[in-house]
Amino acid sequence: MEAATTAAAAPTWRANLATVLALMARAKNELVRVPGAAIPGVLAPTIFFLGLNGVFGALTELQGFQTGSYESFIVPVSMLQGAGFTGAAAGVNLARDYEHGWVDRLLVSPAPRWVLLAGNVLAASLRALIPATFVLTIAFFIGAEWPGFDGLAICYLMVAATAAVAACWGSMLALRFKSQSAAPLMQAATMAKILLTPAYAPLALLQPWLEKVAKVNPVTQVVEAARQGFVGSVTWADTWPGLVALAGLLLLLGGLALREMRRTNV
Amino acid sequence: MSELARSARVVRALGTRSIRQTFRRPQLISPIVVFPTLLLAIQTGGAGAGVELPGFPPVQSFLQFMLAGSMMQAMMLAGNSGGIAFAVDIEMGFTDRLFAAPIPRFAIVLGRLAGTAALGLFAAIWFLAIGLIFGAEIAGGVPGALLAMALTAAAALAVGGIGAAIALRSGSASVVQGLFPLVLVVLFLSSAFFPQELMVEPARTIAEYNPLSFIVEGVREPIISGIDATHTLEAVVAILGIVVLGLVLSSRALRHRLRVG
Numbered sequence: 404m405e406a407a408t409t410a411a412a413a414p415t416w417r418a419n420l421a422t423v424l425a426l427m428a429r430a431k432n433e434l435v436r437v438p439g440a441a442i443p444g445v446l447a448p449t450i451f452f453l454g455l456n457g458v459f460g461a462l463t464e465l466q467g468f469q470t471g472s473y474e475s476f477i478v479p480v481s482m483l484q485g486a487g488f489t490g491a492a493a494g495v496n497l498a499r500d501y502e503h504g505w506v507d508r509l510l511v512s513p514a515p516r517w518v519l520l521a522g523n524v525l526a527a528s529l530r531a532l533i534p535a536t537f538v539l540t541i542a543f544f545i546g547a548e549w550p551g552f553d554g555l556a557i558c559y560l561m562v563a564a565t566a567a568v569a570a571c572w573g574s575m576l577a578l579r580f581k582s583q584s585a586a587p588l589m590q591a592a593t594m595a596k597i598l599l600t601p602a603y604a605p606l607a608l609l610q611p612w613l614e615k616v617a618k619v620n621p622v623t624q625v626v627e628a629a630r631q632g633f634v635g636s637v638t639w640a641d642t643w644p645g646l647v648a649l650a651g652l653l654l655l656l657g658g659l660a661l662r663e664m665r666r667t668n669v
Numbered sequence: 670m671s672e673l674a675r676s677a678r679v680v681r682a683l684g685t686r687s688i689r690q691t692f693r694r695p696q697l698i699s700p701i702v703v704f705p706t707l708l709l710a711i712q713t714g715g716a717g718a719g720v721e722l723p724g725f726p727p728v729q730s731f732l733q734f735m736l737a738g739s740m741m742q743a744m745m746l747a748g749n750s751g752g753i754a755f756a757v758d759i760e761m762g763f764t765d766r767l768f769a770a771p772i773p774r775f776a777i778v779l780g781r782l783a784g785t786a787a788l789g790l791f792a793a794i795w796f797l798a799i800g801l802i803f804g805a806e807i808a809g810g811v812p813g814a815l816l817a818m819a820l821t822a823a824a825a826l827a828v829g830g831i832g833a834a835i836a837l838r839s840g841s842a843s844v845v846q847g848l849f850p851l852v853l854v855v856l857f858l859s860s861a862f863f864p865q866e867l868m869v870e871p872a873r874t875i876a877e878y879n880p881l882s883f884i885v886e887g888v889r890e891p892i893i894s895g896i897d898a899t900h901t902l903e904a905v906v907a908i909l910g911i912v913v914l915g916l917v918l919s920s921r922a923l924r925h926r927l928r929v930g
Contacts, residue, residue: 446850447850447853450850450853450854450857451853453857454853454854454856454857454858454872455857456869457857457858457868457869457871457872457873458857458862458863458868458869458872459716459719459862459863460868460869461719461722461863461867461868461869462716462718462719462722464722465718465719465721465722473869587699587700587703591699591703591704591707594704594707595707595711598707598711598715599711599714601715602711602715603711603712603715603716604715604716604718608718609714609715609717609718610713610714610715610717610718610731612714613711613714613715616714
């Protein structure tokens with residue numbers, strides 16, 4: 404927070420930026436000082452990736468699969484899952500900070516509420532790149548196809564933005580319940596949003612009820628956008644719906660998290 | 670009152686306490702109920718077309734096939750949650766007070782395991798109910814359902830023994846919590862979610878020798894085709910093996926805990 408203090412006399416936007424960067428640096432420090440804290444976020448999506456590939460790999464033999472490589476099909480989902488876990492962890496960390504009184508100190512600072520939220524959310528976006536890269540490396544190692552630079556860039560963009568959405572969701576719950584006990588709700592809902600999509604199989608091969616849910620779930624567009632390079636070519640038609648879905652989710656959940664932050668009394 | 674009756678009272682009291690504790694804390698109950706139910710829905714909806722693959726055993730639906738896998742997942746997580754709660758008791762000094770009380774030490778561990786077994790039974794009933802609500806048939810009828818429930822409860826007790834041993838040895842909830850990924854690994858490397866013959870190598874070979882696969886098949890058989898003596902016996906032997914392992918580890922860890930305090 405020193406950076407924010409020194410920037411107090413600077414123009415508002417610069418002070419806000421300094422606060423956001425200071426909060427991001429704090430999250431990074433936590434990662435460096437407690438490396439073990441990042442392990443569950445990295446391990447869980449990796450285990451899911453390897454496990455699902457080993458268990459459901461034969462599904463590619465079904466008619467209607469766009470690829471014969473299940474690892475290519477499932478790796479973007481595991482990367483997004485890692486982003487979801489990381490985002491939810493940001494919510495859990497915020498709840499812990501609240502329990503320890505750290506949030507109270509932030510709230511009495513002159514920094515606007517949206518800046519405090521942005522620091523937490525952007526830190527989660529950056530952190531999400533760690534599990535995503537780890538899972539992707541393992542996927543390439545066991546035979547996933549190269550998605551091309553454009554496919555990879557879009558996939559990483561989706562990962563970072565998904566972590567931001569999950570962090571907004573987690574922050575909203577953390578500020579509402581003010582307890583780490585809300586962690587299962589943060590994680591379960593994030594997991595559900597990502598997996599109630601064509602995560603395991605293409606839309607046409609899903610059971611009718613899941614197909615209906617997946618069609619209205621905006622995260623389906625995100626999964627399809629992240630996956631496109633791994634199972635075919637990258638097109639604008641497969642990209643823009645994912646961007647619109649993420650922008651909408653960010654606006655909605657970001658707005659709700661901000662409302663909770665404004666309602667939080669010191 | 671005889672020594673045995675007194676121990677039974679302690680086991681019942683501690684078992685009841687552990688069940689209440691689980692239902693009061695969302696972070697303990699959600700891994701047993703919420704996550705496996707969510708995964709059951711998602712995997713049934715997402716990989717349900719897998720029943721059309723050549724070599725898939727004859728089943729009424731993928732949901733019917735998956736019920737045993739979900740029970741196993743909930744059972745394993747009940748064992749893990751029980752270990753976490755036990756470690757929290759050690760951290761907070763509650764177990765020390767029990768050690769100082771005039772009750773047999775084994776009853777303290779058994780009380781925790783009784784609670785875990787009851788949660789395993791609850792998980793089995795929960796998933797059988799979900800299956801029946803969503804149209805899955807229990808091929809073995811009431812006896813088949815009872816067998817599946819009994820095997821799941823016994824397996825929870827067995828797995829809980831290992832969780833309790835690690836809690837006693839480490840005395841740290843975070844160490845036991847760290848086993849969560851291992852639970853997932855053991856599950857994925859078994860036939861819990863898909864027929865072993867259709868799994869991809871090396872998962873297929875590992876699943877062939879994974880004791881959990883024998884327990885899963887023992888629970889699944891009464892659901893998808895009826896009670897089968899061979900599968901039941903294999904499941905019982907696998908559970909007994911884990912019970913023995915848990916007992917050995919728990920007694921060694923208990924001695925260690927009493928020595929270090």
